[in-house]
Amino acid sequence: MKAEQLKGHLDALILGTLGGGPAHGYAVIEELKQRSAGTFDLAEGTVYPVLHRLEAEGLLASAWTTASGRKRRVYRLTRRGRAALDGSRREWRAFAHAVEAVLA
Amino acid sequence: MSFMSQLRGELARAGIRGRYAARIVAELEDHLATDPNAHVGAPREIAERFASELRIARTRRAMLVTFVALAVCGALFMLVVATHRGSTSPGWTAPVSALAALAAAQIAFVAGMLALVRVLRARTAGDLRVAQRRGFVALAAGAIVAVALAGTGALYALLALPGLALAARASRSALAITPDESADGLRVDLPFPRVTLTLLGAAAAGIVFLQGVVGEKSLQEGLIRGGIEVTGLVLGMLLLGRVLALSGPSRAR
Numbered sequence: 001m002k003a004e005q006l007k008g009h010l011d012a013l014i015l016g017t018l019g020g021g022p023a024h025g026y027a028v029i030e031e032l033k034q035r036s037a038g039t040f041d042l043a044e045g046t047v048y049p050v051l052h053r054l055e056a057e058g059l060l061a062s063a064w065t066t067a068s069g070r071k072r073r074v075y076r077l078t079r080r081g082r083a084a085l086d087g088s089r090r091e092w093r094a095f096a097h098a099v100e101a102v103l104a
Numbered sequence: 105m106s107f108m109s110q111l112r113g114e115l116a117r118a119g120i121r122g123r124y125a126a127r128i129v130a131e132l133e134d135h136l137a138t139d140p141n142a143h144v145g146a147p148r149e150i151a152e153r154f155a156s157e158l159r160i161a162r163t164r165r166a167m168l169v170t171f172v173a174l175a176v177c178g179a180l181f182m183l184v185v186a187t188h189r190g191s192t193s194p195g196w197t198a199p200v201s202a203l204a205a206l207a208a209a210q211i212a213f214v215a216g217m218l219a220l221v222r223v224l225r226a227r228t229a230g231d232l233r234v235a236q237r238r239g240f241v242a243l244a245a246g247a248i249v250a251v252a253l254a255g256t257g258a259l260y261a262l263l264a265l266p267g268l269a270l271a272a273r274a275s276r277s278a279l280a281i282t283p284d285e286s287a288d289g290l291r292v293d294l295p296f297p298r299v300t301l302t303l304l305g306a307a308a309a310g311i312v313f314l315q316g317v318v319g320e321k322s323l324q325e326g327l328i329r330g331g332i333e334v335t336g337l338v339l340g341m342l343l344l345g346r347v348l349a350l351s352g353p354s355r356a357r
Binding site: 049057071072073 | 127128130131132134135137138139142143144145149150153154156157158160161162165
């Protein structure tokens with residue numbers, strides 16, 4: 001699925017991926033792919049800029065760590081990010097419930 | 105040229121430089137070391153995507169810093185007005201400085217408020233550019249206020265300058281990643297822009313007129329001050345109308 005089709009949901013998906021705990025960019029992309037059974041196989045060039053924006057908006061925080069002798073930037077949800085994720089979950093459930101009610 | 109060198113070049117071209125660019129390169133280096141077959145995309149595409157994602161957040165942050173810096177400047181202005189006990193500087197310096205401070209304070213207030221309104225309603229890169237330009241005008245006017253207040257003898261007004269410089273730096277970082285696109289004029293910011301602007305100008309002139317009449321107990325003084333205010337407003341509109349996108353759509357250069 002292309003990033004354009006996910007417009008409006010990508011932020012929530014990335015926040016949701018980090019809801020389980022801190023992760024670096026590669027792990028976020030892999031987690032998205034795995035949890036969606038390959039549906040959300042996003043280009044790296046799409047995910048990293050969004051991670052940076054979410055950090056600039058105060059929803060994520062990040063720090064360098066060292067793994068296998070390499071510097072690695074690890075992202076985690078901030079308090080505001082967790083609140084935004086909760087809000088996105090509520091909105092999505094209400095939306096999905098409404099669509100289901102109409103389509104069923 | 106290696107992929108990473110190209111990426112550095114493209115990031116610089118998109119306005120992302122220094123430590124922040126180095127961080128992006130380091131992250132993608134780590135990513136490619138973990139998965140050498142990753143499809144990261146073309147360097148130019150990556151750089152433009154970073155700039156596109158970051159420009160709203162950077163502009164909003166710059167506006168916040170600008171707002172705080174101007175609030176400090178405004179507080180110092182009020183303090184000088186409240187504690188004014190006549191000039192300590194001889195000659196023409198103090199009256200000219202006071203006039204410059206009054207004019208610049210109004211420009212800073214109007215440009216700052218309009219920048220804030222536009223950034224909250226920004227839909228396009230052109231809107232962000234308008235907000236950034238207004239922010240710069242407000243900061244420049246704020247710096248004139250601080251220097252002019254110092255010219256009246258209140259040297260402590262210069263304390264506003266570091267905050268204004270910090271805000272200018274944040275604004276420059278936002279400007280660097282925002283393309284110069286055209287945007288709509290004042291109608292994005294205000295309902296019935298011409299009428300609203302005229303009413304606001306008339307209100308400002310009216311206040312200055314009344315201040316002269318009541319404060320100096322002289323109709324003539326009120327008329328002189330009101331006249332100066334109207335002249336200042338017209339001049340400000342002529343000089344800054346395009347920069348502040350007051351007089352119509354702003355065009356990309």
